Amino acid sequence: MSHALRRTTFVTAAAAAAIAVAAGPALASTVVTPAGQAVTASSSNLSIKTGTITLTCTSTTGSGTVPTAPGNSNTGTGGVNVNIGTPSLTGCKANGLPAVVTTSGSWQLNVSGDAMPGGSAQGSLIIPANGAVVTIPGSTCTVTVVGSGAGGTGVSTIGPLPFDIANQRVVASNTGTVNYTRTGTGPVCPAAATGTATMSGTLQFASATPINVTP
Numbered sequence: 001m002s003h004a005l006r007r008t009t010f011v012t013a014a015a016a017a018a019i020a021v022a023a024g025p026a027l028a029s030t031v032v033t034p035a036g037q038a039v040t041a042s043s044s045n046l047s048i049k050t051g052t053i054t055l056t057c058t059s060t061t062g063s064g065t066v067p068t069a070p071g072n073s074n075t076g077t078g079g080v081n082v083n084i085g086t087p088s089l090t091g092c093k094a095n096g097l098p099a100v101v102t103t104s105g106s107w108q109l110n111v112s113g114d115a116m117p118g119g120s121a122q123g124s125l126i127i128p129a130n131g132a133v134v135t136i137p138g139s140t141c142t143v144t145v146v147g148s149g150a151g152g153t154g155v156s157t158i159g160p161l162p163f164d165i166a167n168q169r170v171v172a173s174n175t176g177t178v179n180y181t182r183t184g185t186g187p188v189c190p191a192a193a194t195g196t197a198t199m200s201g202t203l204q205f206a207s208a209t210p211i212n213v214t215p
Contacts, residue, residue, distance in 0.1 A: 139186025
C-alpha cells in the first residue's frame with residue numbers, strides 16, 4: 001500500500017470515528033398511539049402473594065385514556081404513563097377466605113419503547129400509595145398497598161414486563177414489587193408486618209383500535 005493510500009485510509013477512518021463520537025448513542029424514546037383513545041384493562045386471574053397471604057381476584061377492571069398529543073410521546077427515557085383509572089377488584093379471596101378490596105387513586109400502566117427496536121415494548125403497573133386496601137370480613141386484618149418511599153409514600157411498581165402488542169396484554173408471574181403493610185389479627189394475619197409482595201396474572205387491554213408502541 002502506498003503512503004498516499006495509507007494516509008487517505010487513516011484520515012477516512014478518523015473522520016468516521018469523530019462523527020460517531022459527535023453523534024453519541026441513540027436516545028431511547030416512546031410513542032403510544034392512538035393518542036386520546038379510551039382503553040380498558042382487565043384481568044380474570046390476578047393474584048398478589050405475600051409471605052403468608054395469597055390474594056386472588058376473579059375480576060379486575062379499570063378504564064382510562066391514552067394521553068392526547070403531545071403527552072402520548074416521550075423523546076427521552078421513561079416511557080409514557082397511560083391512566084387506567086381506579087380499578088374494581090371483585091371475587092377476591094385471601095387464603096381461600098372472602099376478602100374485600102377497596103381501591104383508590106389513579107392506577108397507571110407505564111408503556112416504554114426504551115428497549116426498542118432491538119427488544120420488545122415494556123409495561124409496568126403503577127399502584128399509588130394506599131391504592132388498594134384488603135380487608136377480611138369477620139376479622140381486624142387489613143393489608144394496605146403502600147409506596148416504596150419513606151413512610152410508604154410514592155408508588156408500588158410491578159415490572160417492567162414485556163408488553164405483547166400483538167395480543168394487547170402484559171403477563172406477570174410472581175413479579176415484584178408490591179409494597180404493603182399488614183395490621184390487625186385474624187386467620188390470615190398472624191402479626192403486623194411490612195414487606196413486599198409479588199403479582200401474577202394477565203392484564204388484557206381492549207380499545208377501538210389496538211394500542212401500538214413505537215420508539
